[in-house]
Amino acid sequence: MTDTSTQHVPVLFEEVLAQLNPQPGQVLVDGTLGGAGHARALAQRVAPNGRVYGLDRDRRAVEAAQKVVGDLPLTPLWGNYRDLKLVLRDVGVSQLDGALIDIGLSSDQLADATRGFSFMADGPLDLRFDATEGFPASEIVRKKGEQDLADLIYRYGEERHSRRIARAIVERRRDKPIETAGDLAEIVKKAVPRTPDADRIHPATRTFQALRIAVNDELGALETFLRDAPECVRTGGRVVVITFHSLEDRIVKEAFRDDARWTPLTKKPITATEAELARNPRARSAKLRTAMVNQLAGMPTA
Numbered sequence: 001m002t003d004t005s006t007q008h009v010p011v012l013f014e015e016v017l018a019q020l021n022p023q024p025g026q027v028l029v030d031g032t033l034g035g036a037g038h039a040r041a042l043a044q045r046v047a048p049n050g051r052v053y054g055l056d057r058d059r060r061a062v063e064a065a066q067k068v069v070g071d072l073p074l075t076p077l078w079g080n081y082r083d084l085k086l087v088l089r090d091v092g093v094s095q096l097d098g099a100l101i102d103i104g105l106s107s108d109q110l111a112d113a114t115r116g117f118s119f120m121a122d123g124p125l126d127l128r129f130d131a132t133e134g135f136p137a138s139e140i141v142r143k144k145g146e147q148d149l150a151d152l153i154y155r156y157g158e159e160r161h162s163r164r165i166a167r168a169i170v171e172r173r174r175d176k177p178i179e180t181a182g183d184l185a186e187i188v189k190k191a192v193p194r195t196p197d198a199d200r201i202h203p204a205t206r207t208f209q210a211l212r213i214a215v216n217d218e219l220g221a222l223e224t225f226l227r228d229a230p231e232c233v234r235t236g237g238r239v240v241v242i243t244f245h246s247l248e249d250r251i252v253k254e255a256f257r258d259d260a261r262w263t264p265l266t267k268k269p270i271t272a273t274e275a276e277l278a279r280n281p282r283a284r285s286a287k288l289r290t291a292m293v294n295q296l297a298g299m300p301t302a
Helices: 013-020 037-046 059-066 081-091 107-111 137-143 146-157 162-175 181-191 205-216 218-231 246-258 274-279 281-285
Strands: 027-030 051-056 074-078 096-102 233-243 262-264 287-293
Touching: 013 037, 013 096, 013 233, 013 287, 027 037, 027 081, 037 051, 037 074, 037 096, 051 059, 051 081, 059 074, 074 081, 081 096, 081 218, 096 218, 137 146, 137 162, 137 205, 146 162, 146 205, 162 181, 181 205, 205 218, 218 233, 218 246, 233 246, 246 262, 246 287, 274 281
Parallel strands: 027 051, 027 096, 051 074, 096 233
Antiparallel strands: 233 287, 262 287
């Protein structure tokens, strides 16, 4: 029997509900279904005549959600939030009342040792949300030159020791392929000097973040979503985005500020309370921003 339980704890749960303000009869999208924590709560509030469409690139998340939907007006769908326009067309929805994307890594994915998301487990170095798309992170580690590796790790991981790490990777792969998460984590750990925050953040965290972003084109997906969402959400509808590192947050902040179709509703990002951090330490880097679609929605951006 397939285990449909989830270990994932949705971050900023009450804040999402307050910002999105779901009402009975509304049609919403949760573009990052994950363990369906946010989606189920939204579905409860739009019932009985509303509907929540929950998208996820991870088939396992969608399959698990399909088994626990029950009587809720929640439709789990396999898909990428960057393809929001196509998804809505396929389900026959012309316009949404609101949308949410929470672009952090779920606890369920971290707990799955077969996919390499956690460097604490020695699974294959894959890091793809959808194993049918693209190529695994092990291919990047195997093929990219030292300079390109360093640039990638610095750009997407904001890792100041990127050159040391890239050099260590290239030296190691001359002798033996780097195929598991554990292998890469150990290489990075040895290459990075110990810092005061070493006990709080594993030295490989930023390198794994960079590789995950690269293989899933996460920043490209976010930019596409922010460009297309105003054409999919009604005037006055809200879009809530939760990010987990500065690269993502900067993209959201600038899109909400610079695109005339958005009206930002959060001057500063909302972060987790001390009470939530005590329950769920993974929420410490979560930042929530909200914007409303204004009357210019549907007009092309410059």
